[in-house]
Amino acid sequence: MRILVVGGGTGGTIVANNLARRLSAEIRSRRVRITMLSASDKHMYQPGLLYVAFGQMTPDQLYRDQASLLEGAIDFHVDPVEKFQLDQNKVVTKSGKVYEYDILVMATGSRIVPEQIPGLVEGAETFYTEATAVKLFKRLREIQEGTVAVVVGVPHKCPIAPVELIFGLHDYFKARGIRDKIKIKYHYPIGRIHTIKEVAIWAKPEFDRMGIEYETLFNVGEVDVENKVVRSEEGTETQYDLLIAIPPHHGMEVIEKNNLGEGGWIPTDRFKLTMNGHDNVFVLGDTTNLPVSKTGSAAHFQAEVIAENIASMIKIGTPVRDYDGKVYCFIETGHDSATYAMFNYQNPPDLKPPSKPMHWFKMSYNQMYWTSVRGLL
Missing domain, CATH: 3.50.50.60 (FAD/NAD(P)-binding domain)
Structure with missing residues (x-):
């Protein structure tokens, strides 16, 4: 055999x-x-x-x-x-x-296909390869003020990643003492802030607490690299100083x-x-x-x-x-706390409040x- x-x-x-x-x-x-x-x-x-x-x-x-x-x-x-x-x-x-x-x-x-969206390769940072993750870190270190826009293409792997990214950005800029000088705006392609309804319900008050702006029904149509504007297929646009994309994926x-x-x-x-x-x-x-x-x-x-x-x-x-x-998905909710989502075909996730022990469990799992x-x- x-x-x-x-x-x-x-x-x-x-x-x-x-x-x-x-x-x-x-x-x-x-x-x-x-x-x-x-x-x-x-x-x-x-x-x-x-x-x-x-x-x-x-x-x-x-x-x-x-x-x-x-x-x-x-x-x-x-x-x-x-x-x-x-x-x-x-x-x-x-x-x-x-x-x-x-x-x-x-x-x-699977693989990322950012080239499917005009301007996304040239205009946006991402973290789905080693090279792009390192480049994004260098860009984050450089920025002192302005608007950081996050856009999400579909489908993509690790559906929790956009939410984890937002928590990470908030804590990163807070640790640098410049959170009040950075506007973080999150864009999501459907009518709520996450595909999984229970995650969206849980995340919305968390975003509000952190002062995150968000726009739903925002499917990325193009990135105007020269003018630093990202436009949606729905006809809206956002001006940015740093654009971070969760690129669409293909097999x-x-x-x-x-x-x-x-x-x-x-x-x-x-x-x-x-x-x-x-x-x-x-x-x-x-x-x-x-x-x-x-x-x-x-x-x-x-x-x-x-x-x-x-x-x-x-x-x-x-x-x-x-x-x-x-x-089973760990959800990092910043640099020292985490929660998780566990679900299957029949049962939706029941998210628990984030905690430090869950963060350390996640860090242990990395090893x-x-x-x-x-x-x-």
């Missing part, structure tokens, strides 16, 4: 490690082989990028060697897939190699090029986590088109379901679990992440 995992991020790494332990006897007897193909030999802790943007972490703290995170039985190659031939149960990689499989796990992730380019899903999102069964029309292809994390948050926690919970089901299919001939839509992706937590 050949299991092929495409993608070495959170979801792919947890699936591969979980399977390697569940199927250790089958691997030793050579009944099962697990192969992982990745585009990089490095693994990044992506939530850490926001800490880099505020000078709380340095980029080198975000990385580990991917091979060091994998069980020894996993055959790991840095050789990204370029062609998916699903009807023939094989893929073709950048190096020209062909990998055949019996079960395929797709965990290719990875290889998914679009292979016509596997519109926008790079693969049509996925919300319970089985299989690709529609392909029962031997499992999809997880940012790669899916599921109506759940694109976060590491969603990828983690999906990975556990997929690994248990693949192992059960090999051992007893049938999957044993459904994915219930579970997501525990490396144990988590090894499938040990």
Whole structure:
């Protein structure tokens, strides 16, 4: 039985490690082989990028060697897939190699596409890559007064990120003693300040307390870089001194090029986590088109379901679990407090008041992440 995992991020790494332990006897007897193909030999802790943007972490703290995170039985190659031939149960990689499989796990992730909005690349700062996070931190250090505008493109991964950014900005400027000289204005594309209704209800009084201005129903149409104006598709505009964007995201380019899903999102069964029309292809994390948050926690919970089901299919001939839509999101509410949102398909989040212990739990998790992706937590 050949299991092929495409993608070495959170979801792919947890699936591969979980399977390697569940199927250790089958691997030793050579009944099962697990192969992982990745585009990089490095693994990044992506939530850490926001800490880099505020000078709380340095980029080198975000990385580990991917091979060091994998069980020894996993055959790991840095050789990204370029062609998916699903009807023939094989893929073709950048190096020209062909990998055949019996079960395929797709965990290719997502990418930012700021170029879809005129002026956004040139006019806005962001923190979704190492380089842009460092650049944003330098810009934040430079600014002394004026308007900091935050705009949000959709869809995007980590839906809580815009809210965390606002809390972080408020505390950052407060610590520098210039909060009274900085106007922070937040723009969101729907009719409330967050997609998740319960988060919006909780966040609104917090924004009011911090003196945050906000405008809803603001879908970014263009950025006038020369005049430092961001305009909405609805016809409104905001003048800024510093523009920070949560850029719109797509799935990875290889998914679009292979016509596997519109926008790079693969049509996925919300319970089985299989690709529609392909029962031997499992999809997880940012790669899916599921109506759940694109976060590491969603990828983690999906990975556990997929690994248990693949192992059960090999051992007893049938999957044993459904994915219930579970997501757990830490929400940093400044530099020394945090809360969390936990929810699934059936139950909306019930947010608790922010606390310092929850912040330290989050800071601890930044280190525990490396144990988590090894499938040990």
